[in-house]
Amino acid sequence: MTLPSVRRSVLVDDVIQRLRAEITSGRWPVGGRIPTETALTEQLGVARGTLREATRALIHAGLLQARQGDGTYVRATNELAGAIQRLDSELADVLEVREALDAQAARLAAERITPQGLAALDGLLAERADAWQRRDRDAWVRADHAFHQAVAVASGNALLSDLYTALGPALRRSMAAHWDERGFHGADHRGHEDLLDALRAGDTARAARSAAANIDATQGWHRDAHATAPEPSATTEG
Amino acid sequence: MTLPSVRRSVLVDDVIQRLRAEITSGRWPVGGRIPTETALTEQLGVARGTLREATRALIHAGLLQARQGDGTYVRATNELAGAIQRLDSELADVLEVREALDAQAARLAAERITPQGLAALDGLLAERADAWQRRDRDAWVRADHAFHQAVAVASGNALLSDLYTALGPALRRSMAAHWDERGFHGADHRGHEDLLDALRAGDTARAARSAAANIDATQGWHRDAHATAPEPSATTEG
DNA sequence: GGACGTTAAAGGTCAGACGTTTTATGTCTC
DNA sequence: GAGACATAAAACGTCTGACCTTTAACGTCC
Incomplete structure (x- = not known):
């Protein structure tokens, strides 16, 4: 048989x-x-x-x-974070992926976010601004990440949200390696408030644009950090 | 001590x-x-x-x-595909994430793709068109996926490429569940050729737009498939 | 009350035995 | 000689029991 x-x-x-x-x-x-x-x-x-x-x-x-x-x-x-960290990705790569997810999350959230979601984002943005004024790097990182994470959740896409979460550790790990070389990078106040406004208005295009712009700022910081070292091999990577 | x-x-x-x-x-x-x-x-x-x-x-x-x-x-x-499949995501969610990655891959590939990469895409697109004419569903799926995969590789971002690959099984798994309900969806010839043109021209904006439009077509098919059933519970999904 | 040693408990490793499944081999029959 | 069947070998699956290493909690002593 x-x-x-x-x-x-x-x-x-x-x-x-x-x-x-x-x-x-x-x-x-x-x-x-x-x-x-x-x-x-x-x-x-x-x-x-x-x-x-x-x-x-x-x-x-x-x-x-x-x-x-x-x-x-x-x-x-779930095993997503572990799987991603084992890839041992370059910070530049992580940022580019995060940019894509961030923009899409913003776009979807602009269509689907609830009043409660908006209120939560309000609070997180206030925390973020407060930490920035106190020059509390750890608190700022936490609040910033919580804000982005909340946007991902507001997208209503569980996979997107999980991916975003899982990318966090890899991002922080890569970022930490560069942070002390270059110092705390300038945070963009206005960008996040603009994103929140777009979400409140349900403006998908503006939300996506704003999210992309925010990532661009971090990427610029990353590029600048490397530009200071003429030889890539002079840094800790590679 | x-x-x-x-x-x-x-x-x-x-x-x-x-x-x-x-x-x-x-x-x-x-x-x-x-x-x-x-x-x-x-x-x-x-x-x-x-x-x-x-x-x-x-x-x-x-x-x-x-x-x-x-x-x-x-x-x-790597363990990415396994981790993603254990999330057991909805097809709609997978498509939205793929859309984000696809657009970003197209944008980056437009900046970084090599002549060899372009030649490879040419060949894959021809295979895809050929399979379509022969009404060979399996061959078409393979060629289509290979094309998108090649674009992801051409992005020069290993993480992005790995993520895209890992999403494949989850996509096919979800897709198969819907396929026989609705039938083979109409493939968009022109969209992919437009994307390839944009890549050849190094036009990042047009490449991203074209990639997004291609995914939209699949999403439309998915939406339509559900629109035929007045009650979502009437379909196979939970 | 703090420093120290003791001890129980938890996970880490090793060893050997036997079960279950698959594959390959070999034989037998037609 | 080709196919069907029985057999045996090899591979992973499971169980049992023993001992090691590390940690945390307890109790004692100063």
Whole structure:
């Protein structure tokens, strides 16, 4: 017979799926500690080796983090960020991708954003401006990223939002390598307010244009930083 | 002492890294079979359980595929496609993200594409047209995707290109679910030729506009397919 | 109350055994 | 000689049990 066989799925895959479901469902919240290996082997009725293969898969994927002698913790709810970081991309490349996503997020958000979304953006922009005045770099980075992230969420596109989130760590990692060489780059106040106005007005074209312009500013800073070094090999990259 | 300890990395992580290096370097080519567990345990000097944890991590990541009784094969060189597919995105969301990446790829390619790149695009477009005339759906899909992929590569942005590639399976998967409901959608001959012209001319704005217009056509097809069903719940999607 | 040593518990690694599936081999029959 | 079948080898899948390493909590001592 050519019956494609009952294809009794591999046990480890079942375990992976069940552990992953606990994470994605939020029953195991990010930052929390999951049950011990002993407990899980009993609950799931599998050998420790099988369970360890499953957890190791999720650890590599970036969903879990194991600490010997302590326990295993939840780190993320999807594997996107981990996958992107393993690509080890150049900052310039990350910025170009972010520019594309940013513009599209702005465009879509201009059509779909809700009053609540607009209010949230208002608050984040105020935080961002406040941090800038206090010269608090970390707070500014947080607020700035939260603002962009909120725009991505307001796009109503889950994939776009997830991608944007996942790009964050790679961006910060690359950025940090350049930051101390060149210093804190000048933040563009007006650009973000212009974007917010466009979203409020539902002006898709202006929103996209404004978002692109904001990224351009960062790219300009990045280009300038490199222009100071005549030889690319003189920097930390490469 | 507060010396952050020698941080003797976990053995499994070393193994994962070494296996992954074999894949990313191309020493283990995609589609090929990797050495058996017995051989690897000897080469690496680790227990079978440790090796299995490593391979399991790469299997879940989508880099490897194990077949009981046969062997383990290389499936991909990075974990992006696997990560994106686990998000289980809506087709509409995938199309919107692809639109953003497509336009950006076209814009960048218009600045950076080489004569060889242009020649390659010429050939792919001819293949695409030929498949269309022969009413060969599979060949057309392949050629169409290869064309877009080539544009992404011509952008000179590795991250953008990788993302585009990784989006492919998710796109095809979603698309297949809709295809038979609505039939093969009308392909736009002129749009792609217009894009190629813009690239040849180095016209970034026109290239981006053309790319966006091409995606719009697919989105229109997708929208129409849903418009035929008055109740969204009447379709296969959730 | 703080410094220190002890100890229990958690994850990390190793070893060996057996099960299940696939592929290749070899034999038998027509 | 070609095809069908039975057999055996090889590969991944799972289980059991032991021991190591690291961490955190506890308790003791000064």
